Amino acid sequence: MMDHGIELTPPERRVSKPPLRHVHIQPLFEQELINTLNAVASNQELEAESRKAQFGKPNKSSLQKYKSASRLKQLADKFVTDEKPTTKNTSSIDLVQYPRDYGLNPDDVTALDNHIHQNELKQMGSTDGLTGLLTRNGLYYKLKQEFFEQTQPENRRTLSPVKPAWLEYETGCVLFIDADWFKLVNDLHHHAIGDIVLKILTSTLMQIFRRDEDFIVRYGGEELVVILPGITLDQIQSRYTSFIHGYHNDLSKDVNIPETLHKETVSIGAAIYSQSDLIRITEADLLDYDSITNALSRLTEPADRACYEAKKAGRNRLVLFRGYPDNFETVLPD
Numbered sequence: 001m002m003d004h005g006i007e008l009t010p011p012e013r014r015v016s017k018p019p020l021r022h023v024h025i026q027p028l029f030e031q032e033l034i035n036t037l038n039a040v041a042s043n044q045e046l047e048a049e050s051r052k053a054q055f056g057k058p059n060k061s062s063l064q065k066y067k068s069a070s071r072l073k074q075l076a077d078k079f080v081t082d083e084k085p086t087t088k089n090t091s092s093i094d095l096v097q098y099p100r101d102y103g104l105n106p107d108d109v110t111a112l113d114n115h116i117h118q119n120e121l122k123q124m125g126s127t128d129g130l131t132g133l134l135t136r137n138g139l140y141y142k143l144k145q146e147f148f149e150q151t152q153p154e155n156r157r158t159l160s161p162v163k164p165a166w167l168e169y170e171t172g173c174v175l176f177i178d179a180d181w182f183k184l185v186n187d188l189h190h191h192a193i194g195d196i197v198l199k200i201l202t203s204t205l206m207q208i209f210r211r212d213e214d215f216i217v218r219y220g221g222e223e224l225v226v227i228l229p230g231i232t233l234d235q236i237q238s239r240y241t242s243f244i245h246g247y248h249n250d251l252s253k254d255v256n257i258p259e260t261l262h263k264e265t266v267s268i269g270a271a272i273y274s275q276s277d278l279i280r281i282t283e284a285d286l287l288d289y290d291s292i293t294n295a296l297s298r299l300t301e302p303a304d305r306a307c308y309e310a311k312k313a314g315r316n317r318l319v320l321f322r323g324y325p326d327n328f329e330t331v332l333p334d
Contacts, residue, residue: 032144033079033092033095034076034079034080036092036112036115036116037072037073037075037076037079037112038072038073038076039115040072040108040111040112040115041068041069041070041072041073041076042069043111043115044065044066044068044069044072044111045065045066045069047062047065048061048062048063048065048066048069049062051065064107065107068105068107068108068111071103071104071105071108072104072108072111072112074103075095075102075103075104092112092116095109095112096109096112096113096116125137125138126138126141126142128218130195130198130199130218131198131199131202131218132202133202133216133217133218133224134215134216134217134218135217135218136217136219136220136292136293136296137292138217139215139217139227139281139296140281140282140284140292140295140296142215143166143278143281143282144281144282146164146166146167147164147167147279147282164213165211165212165213165229166213166215166227166229166275166278167275168213168229168230169213169229169230169275170274170275171230171272171273171274171275172227172228172229172230172231172272172273172275172278173227173228173231173232173233173235173236173270173271173272173273174225174226174227174228174270174271174272174273174299174300174302174303175224175225175226175227175228175236175268175269175270175303176219176223176224176225176268176269176270176300176303176304176306176307177201177205177223177224177225177226177266177267177268177307178222178223178266178267178268178307178310178311179197179198179201179222179264179266180264180265180266180267180311180315180316181265181315182194182197182198182221182222185197185261185264189258189261193256193257193258193261196254196256196257197251197257197261197264198222200247200250200251200254200257201224201247201266202216202218202224203250204243204246204247204250205224205226205243207246208239208242208243208246209226209228213229213230214226214227214228214229215227219300225296225300225303227273227278227299229275229278232272233270233271233272233320233322236270236318236320237318237320237331240268240318240331240333241333241334244266244333244334247264247266248262248263248264251263251264265315265316265333266316267307267310267311267315267316267317267319268306268307268310268317268318268319269302269303269304269305269306269307269308269309269310269318269319269321270303270306270318270319270320270321271302271303271305271306271320271321272302272321273299273302277298277299278299280295280298280299281295281296281299283295302321303321305321306319306320306321306328307319309328309330310330313330316332316333317330317331317332317333318330318331318332318333319331
């Protein structure tokens with residue numbers, strides 16, 4: 001194979017250059033960077049094939065795309081085979097700012113920059129605007145960032161010297177929470193009141209589950225998912241009454257909430273998960289929303305089933321999933 005002269009060792013003296021149009025929320029390091037280079041190379045190849053098909057033969061533009069894909073793949077291979085300085089933490093920012101140091105040309109940089117920019121736009125949707133909770137995407141990005149920072153040895157001293165707490169636990173508990181009759185609340189009292197109820201529900205959860213390693217996610221509509229590393233089903237059962245009392249107390253204190261809503265109920269399903277279920281989410285394809293959703297669904301499915309059982313049995317209860325096929329335990333509020 002022809003060597004395109006890619007040299008990963010930057011020169012000793014470089015003139016600082018401004019980055020392109022984007023501003024990185026989080027620079028991509030190591031495995032993420034390798035994945036990004038390969039993803040951009042694949043995109044370049046697809047565009048080359050499309051242009052080749054459009055004109056019926058290779059043209060200048062398609063050939064440039066093929067060459068760009070080759071350079072990007074070669075650079076990714078250099079990182080994979082560890083042909084790089086062990087003292088330097090190369091990130092996506094370096095590649096965009098100093099492309100010649102890595103054997104890239106302006107076409108490669110533009111493609112890389114556009115790719116990272118699009119991913120950053122997706123990441124901006126990581127927080128729910130109403131509740132301030134993580135969204136599904138937000139959970140994915142948070143787990144992925146913490147996992148890769150921890151598992152890349154060369155980054156530990158500069159990024160995350162402390163192991164993320166959720167990686168300390170082999171198992172944990174996931175809750176699937178559904179606000180009962182929430183559509184009726186919106187229909188009878190309008191969405192403004194429904195929004196306040198949902199914010200109070202969120203606030204109460206954050207008071208009960210406030211460790212750094214706890215994840216509270218707005219899964220969709222009035223559905224919330226809580227991921228609690230190191231927590232057992234018995235511990236959830238002991239906290240259930242405190243949560244319900246706190247929720248009703250907070251509802252009654254808010255002057256905007258009608259008295260008829262002071263005892264709003266929730267249905268909760270709870271199940272145990274393994275650490276590998278969380279790590280599997282970090283491996284979901286960043287560009288494929290279905291992959292992220294499927295990974296999250298595998299994590300939440302047992303708790304979701306338990307929540308369904310709670311609603312089927314009359315709502316306003318906690319159902320613990322104790323194992324397959326249908327080993328459920330019901331806990332009623334005091």
